[in-house]
Amino acid sequence: MRAAPTLAEGFPDISGMTVARQVHWQRWLAAAAILVVLAAIGRAFVNGQIEWTYVSRFLTAKVILEGITNTMVMAVLAMALGIVLGVVVAIMRLSSNPVLASVAAGYTWLFRGTPLILQLLLWFNLALVFPTIGIPGLWSARAVDVMTPFLSALLGLGINQGAYTSEVMRAGILSVDVGQYEAAQAIGMGRLRALRRIILPQAMRVVIPPLGNEFIGMVKATSLASVIQYPEVLHNAENIYYANSRVIELLIVAGSWYLLVVSILTPLQMLLERRFARGALQITR
């Protein structure tokens, strides 16, 4: 038996009282206010000058489905090009060869320093500078036959992405403990092999979240290629509203597709993160 606690002289006994729950009326008020505002916005959209039948009719129209397919094809290919360039440039940047390092730094400076839309327009209009392109004596072609809207968009988006990705990759490589290099050297690995077998696999764990971020950015950046006539989903939605003037309806259609794609990509990124974090699961959540 435990002795009952003795009360200090002059203090009332409150041990029998129940603790009253604090009423967070400000929280309730804030939540209610936010819900009212959201409901008002929702109501405004339902009652606004939006012909929802146009939204549902065009949501699965052939030209829109082709558009979102083209968007995804371009996003995947441009991101792949960006990652390849990014890895190469990051390794060059960390090289002790001053030519490689400064070319890599110059590449990042040039392609990160100019707007993406400007680069797309430059690639598309390249034929104004070089009417024919090719390898002397081997092969040549009219620049416009090579620089189709597809290739202009791929080069513009991919090379620009490479500049950003190289910095993500460099951060990933730098994040691997210097002891890992030394250990690789100690067992006789050359620098490139150590990178491939030891460093990059560990860097992957660090770079996946920012790369996922960049890829989601890329999905939306493909819409800029509409100005060079690449038929991605915004370009095709615009073409429809140029003809029928249903601007908001078609923008909602295109926006819904972007949201759907991004919603699918987010869990995929988590799966990918888990795979590359097999060796360090306790750190990631």
Add this chain to the structure above:
Amino acid sequence: MTHISFFLGFAALLAATTAKAAELPESIKQAGVLRLTVNSTYAPMEYRDPTTNQLVGLDIDLANELAKRLGVKIVWSETPFAELIPSLQTKRADFIISGISDRSSRREAADFIDYLATGPQFFVLTENAAKAPSDLCGKKVGTTRSTSFPVEIEKWSKQNCEATGKPAVQYVPGENSIDVRNQLKQGRIDAAVQGSETLPYAQGQEAGKYRIVGEPFSTGYQGIMFRKDDTALREVVTEHLAAMIADGSYKAILDKYGLGANAVAQPMMNASTQ
């Protein structure tokens, strides 16, 4: 609102609509400002002067002259061509005078007061082999994708190429008239289409570069666009435009841009047959 003031308001409205001379809507008169929106990529109708960066052009001059007569100032804003109609609908602009063709498909959203004869016109690089429009069947023809020209080209191709057993014109989209001419120079397209009123300027900028093929392949008008319910503003602008045509100031502006031949005899409402 009380019943009496409602009655007075109604009476005033009645008086305003039955008055002889059209009056500016009260909101514009009080603000002293006309808000106009243009797409400034369409020289010489409206463009930014390369040296001064001022908005200039035939439409700008016409609007300035109208504003002077109405006793108001203009606050200009700019927008892509495809956003002109939404700008009118959302009341960002009081009316639109921006090289836009009066077309029945657009009259669902607005009324047009037609003020300039126009028509889509084929043109090629001078060295191109095409002599007549029919030579363009089966060729790549580009134009601004947000305009009415893609539909016009398709219609023309059906009537003049496919009907006679020739291959159809291949339409290639462009972003604006400058982009389309760039595509032409690069050889992405064999021919291009622009409104006939804009070609003398383009030819003047790059002498000897372009050659016109045939006549404009349909005829229509450019119109000032008004909201359907904005009859008061439409009437007062029409009245002043008619006065400008009568006293020669309209013709003087057209002549300044070498477009005297595109003049109309009087403002017409929704007069295009397309």
